[in-house]
Amino acid sequence: xxxxxxxxxxxxxxxxxxxxxxxxxxxxxxxxxxxxxxxxxxxxxxxxxxxxxxxxxxxxxxxxxxxxxxxxxxxxxxxxxxxxxxxxxxxxxxxxxxxxxxxxxxxxxxxxxxxxxxxxxxxxxxxxxxxxxxxxxxxxxxxxxxxxxxxxxxxxxxxxxxxxxxxxxxxxxxxxxxxxxxxxxxxxxxxxxxxxxxxxxxxxxxxxxxxxxxxxxxxxxxxxxxxxxxxxxxxxxxxxxxxxxxxxxxxxxxxxxxxxxxxxxxxxxxxxxxxxxxxxxxxxxxxxxxxxxxxxxxxxxx
Amino acid sequence: xxxxxxxxxxxxxxxxxxxxxxxxxxxxxxxxxxxxxxxxxxxxxxxxxxxxxxxxxxxxxxxxxxxxxxxxxxxxxxxxxxxxxxxxxxxxxxxxxxxxxxxxxxxxxxxxxxxxxxxxxxxxxxxxxxxxxxxxxxxxxxxxxxxxxxxxxxxxxxxxxxxxxxxxxxxxxxxxxxxxxxxxxxxxxxxxxxxxxxxxxxxxxxxxxxxxxxxxxxxxxxxxxxxxxxxxxxxxxxxxxxxxxxxxxxxxxxxxxxxxxxxxxxxxxxxxxxxxxxxxxxxxxxxxxxxxxxxxxxxxxx
DNA sequence: TCCATTCATTCTCTTTTACGGAACGGTATT
DNA sequence: AATACCGTTCCGTAAAAGAGAATGAATGGA
Numbered sequence: 064x065x066x067x068x069x070x071x072x073x074x075x076x077x078x079x080x081x082x083x084x085x086x087x088x089x090x091x092x093x094x095x096x097x098x099x100x101x102x103x104x105x106x107x108x109x110x111x112x113x114x115x116x117x118x119x120x121x122x123x124x125x126x127x128x129x130x131x132x133x134x135x136x137x138x139x140x141x142x143x144x145x146x147x148x149x150x151x152x153x154x155x156x157x158x159x160x161x162x163x164x165x166x167x168x169x170x171x172x173x174x175x176x177x178x179x180x181x182x183x184x185x186x187x188x189x190x191x192x193x194x195x196x197x198x199x200x201x202x203x204x205x206x207x208x209x210x211x212x213x214x215x216x217x218x219x220x221x222x223x224x225x226x227x228x229x230x231x232x233x234x235x236x237x238x239x240x241x242x243x244x245x246x247x248x249x250x251x252x253x254x255x256x257x258x259x260x261x262x263x264x265x266x267x268x269x270x271x272x273x274x275x276x277x278x279x280x281x282x283x284x285x286x287x288x289x290x291x292x293x294x295x296x297x298x299x300x301x302x303x304x305x306x307x308x309x310x311x312x313x314x315x316x317x318x319x320x321x322x323x324x325x326x327x328x329x330x331x332x333x334x335x336x337x338x339x340x341x342x343x344x345x346x347x348x349x350x351x352x353x354x355x356x357x358x359x360x361x362x363x364x365x
Numbered sequence: 366x367x368x369x370x371x372x373x374x375x376x377x378x379x380x381x382x383x384x385x386x387x388x389x390x391x392x393x394x395x396x397x398x399x400x401x402x403x404x405x406x407x408x409x410x411x412x413x414x415x416x417x418x419x420x421x422x423x424x425x426x427x428x429x430x431x432x433x434x435x436x437x438x439x440x441x442x443x444x445x446x447x448x449x450x451x452x453x454x455x456x457x458x459x460x461x462x463x464x465x466x467x468x469x470x471x472x473x474x475x476x477x478x479x480x481x482x483x484x485x486x487x488x489x490x491x492x493x494x495x496x497x498x499x500x501x502x503x504x505x506x507x508x509x510x511x512x513x514x515x516x517x518x519x520x521x522x523x524x525x526x527x528x529x530x531x532x533x534x535x536x537x538x539x540x541x542x543x544x545x546x547x548x549x550x551x552x553x554x555x556x557x558x559x560x561x562x563x564x565x566x567x568x569x570x571x572x573x574x575x576x577x578x579x580x581x582x583x584x585x586x587x588x589x590x591x592x593x594x595x596x597x598x599x600x601x602x603x604x605x606x607x608x609x610x611x612x613x614x615x616x617x618x619x620x621x622x623x624x625x626x627x628x629x630x631x632x633x634x635x636x637x638x639x640x641x642x643x644x645x646x647x648x649x650x651x652x653x654x655x656x657x658x659x660x661x662x663x664x665x666x667x
Numbered sequence: 668t669c670c671a672t673t674c675a676t677t678c679t680c681t682t683t684t685a686c687g688g689a690a691c692g693g694t695a696t697t
Numbered sequence: 698a699a700t701a702c703c704g705t706t707c708c709g710t711a712a713a714a715g716a717g718a719a720t721g722a723a724t725g726g727a
């Protein structure tokens with residue numbers, strides 16, 4: 064069965080206005096034409112969409128269902144014409160990148176920097192939850208997602224996750240403390256700000272603590288890297304952080320790196336979706352061997 | 366500018382397959398027809414959708430944008446035909462109700478019970494986050510949302526929130542404790558399980574504590590009412606709960622109600638969206654005066 | 668109750684649009 | 698250089714969407 068979208072469009076406007084005559088006016092067609100087209104849609108779908116009660120139309124249950132889908136369909140269509148019909152020139156290649164909102168801004172900036180230099184390229188940057196971004200990726204409204212966790216693709220959503228960077232995680236704290244004991248014993252009983260449970264760091268960190276049998280005092284659990292940075296800076300607590308997040312503070316000396324946590328890494332992933340017409344730049348980016356991405360990353364990470 | 370959805374459909378299949386010829390075969394039309402229709406779409410949109418490089422097609426940037434929208438549009442269309450074309454009879458009126466997943470199941474059941482009796486009605490019940498449900502409501506895939514917080518509608522989403530029930534909230538705990546002091550002094554220093562911050566109860570409860578200067582010890586903060594019920598039953602802690610949630614346990618005596626919290630209420634809201642063809646039953650439901658809903662609610666709540 | 672009005676449907680005829688086929692023109696392949 | 702491949706253009710034809718008039722049913726006044 065093939066759905067006739069023009070019939071559906073007519074149905075949609077009739078269902079919105081509630082009157083065939085008024086819909087016909089707004090569509091600049093005659094009542095008779097409209098009536099006939101809607102009848103054809105009903106035949107094709109195998110369901111009556113309206114219940115004819117005398118001279119008025121009522122939506123049937125099937126009509127209500129169809130209306131829901133039609134609403135989605137034509138909202139998207141209107142968006143499309145709005146975007147393309149605005150007269151603006153769309154000549155430059157655009158790369159639409161989504162970043163998980165809790166990701167380090169320094170990391171995001173680092174990833175984007177080599178792209179920002181290119182005159183022939185336009186960037187669109189969106190932040191949101193991973194779930195939200197994945198939805199947009201599936202809808203082809205994004206080309207790439209930057210995330211701190213990989214996603215396994217499946218039949219329905221052929222996602223590809225690719226690790227693009229890995230960096231050590233340190234204990235960051237106020238400067239000048241004597242460091243009597245080494246990591247990880249250093250941690251025992253100390254007040255710590257740590258990443259939230261969604262973050263891969265957290266898992267590795269918990270395992271590290273268990274293994275060495277150290278029990279830090281958790282004062283805050285924060286999923287947003289920018290927020291962690293602020294808290295590390297503005298409290299006297301220690302934080303479990305990749306140094307890149309507080310690069311500026313480490314340089315000015317307002318925070319100090321008390322050493323890397325062995326075996327704990329923050330990892331970054333690029334999630335894309337396989338499709339026939341990838342933007343050429345994306346293909347370039349993702350076809351590079353991991354080492355080059357990592358090399359490049361260490362370039363801008365520190 | 367009017368978007369021709371058949372042209373867009375052709376464009377979509379060509380963009381998916383990557384070849385005009387193969388797309389023409391799968392569409393059972395000739396290459397020439399397909400080529401012409403796509404040209405018309407490009408003229409209408411004012412942008413080239415493909416870049417013709419010799420004998421092959423490449424998606425242009427405008428094409429990529431259009432493809433994203435087309436993907437959404439025709440996925441919806443396929444769903445529609447799948448739902449309506451499955452040959453199943455759709456005669457009975459259907460009411461699609463979304464319930465915020467953390468809502469008391471007893472409450473949900475109570476709201477649904479009078480509807481369940483009706484032979485002429487089919488119910489669809491969906492649970493999810495409020496955000497998720499609101500999205501479906503806007504897309505007309507839901508008729509009504511049951512929530513514990515109201516939502517202010519705006520221009521874009523003409524939501525209507527309506528309070529349908531309000532019930533007192535009590536301190537629930539293990540049976541048999543002597544009650545030396547009254548609520549709210551009773552709370553001071555006591556181990557409590559309380560609702561999460563998204564819940565209206567929580568706000569009122571915090572204010573109550575502040576006002577009377579009592580400081581309970583919070584052992585758990587839980588957003589799901591079914592979970593709270595389990596915790597109240599299976600731990601020795603006290604819980605801040607509407608009695609209806611643990612109705613069964615109160616009856617059997619495995620839990621005890623230590624008294625209502627003054628000024629703290631759990632409120633339930635029905636959120637709907639104004640539209641031209643409301644299911645008649647929904648109109649009936651929502652046109653009732655609040656008192657009747659409340660009266661009816663107390664009927665099934667206890 | 669009757670008549671005018673409103674509104675949707677059905678019929679026939681016209682106009683518009685989509686379609687297929689053939690010819691054309693580039694582009695990889697060998 | 699020959700050939701197969703693939704997309705575009707042109708033109709006549711087939712299918713569809715459209716307008717207009719006639720029909721009929723329901724509503725709303727007088």
